[in-house]
Amino acid sequence: MLGFTSAVGLAAGAAATGSALVGLYIGVHAYRGLRRNDDPSMRYLSAGMILLFGVTYVIALAGQGLITLRVVPVRYQNVFRLLVRLLQLTGLVTIAYSLHVAARN
């Protein structure tokens, strides 16, 4: 049973890493789109993707690491969750705003 739990945990971690990498790939190309085409909507799309996938991934991973290593008490787990959710929300709002900037152009 422990083996199954570990495998699922590992798969979840791999999927999270994959999401972060693909999200950052899009974010980097959006940033290049900003540089190449001077397109302001790409600034917000890029920032949103990096917040949504890159920053949240690092915060979630760091939080989990700190709690596992008992550097941070386990009761702070929800604080990290809240932080990740808030960053996800900010990222999504930024991406939604980039759509409006694109529509204005």
Added chain:
Amino acid sequence: MNSRASPRPFTPGAVRAPPAESKLFPARMTDDAVSEDADLADVVALLDDEHVRSILVATSAEPLSAKELGERCDLSVSSIYRRVDELREFGLLEERTRPRRDGHHETVYVSAFDRFELAIQNGELDWTVARASGDVADELSRMWGNF
């Protein structure tokens, strides 16, 4: 990071020499989609123009309008358009639309050139102009703008 996606052989608009039995220079475009024949002399003559090379170099880094190209290459806009038309005939330059700050759109150009190869081996002459794929960042900008 290299901004260009990996090059692909010059298919629609491919300029590829025929096999060696064509003897010397009568190399022709093999793709039916390209109506106009291009031979090696035409391609070399085009690339021999310093300003054509400058246009390709500048537009390989970022899309540029004719006016911007004129400023960078120190040429009049009409001279730029003449070279842009030649490059587009060979499929070596692509046209895009870019939104301007004032709300209007302007035409910009992006290089589609990747490399030119000339090989002479074992009594055969072979030449190829390879086109670069479109840039993902430009496609993303365009797609997001169309949303």
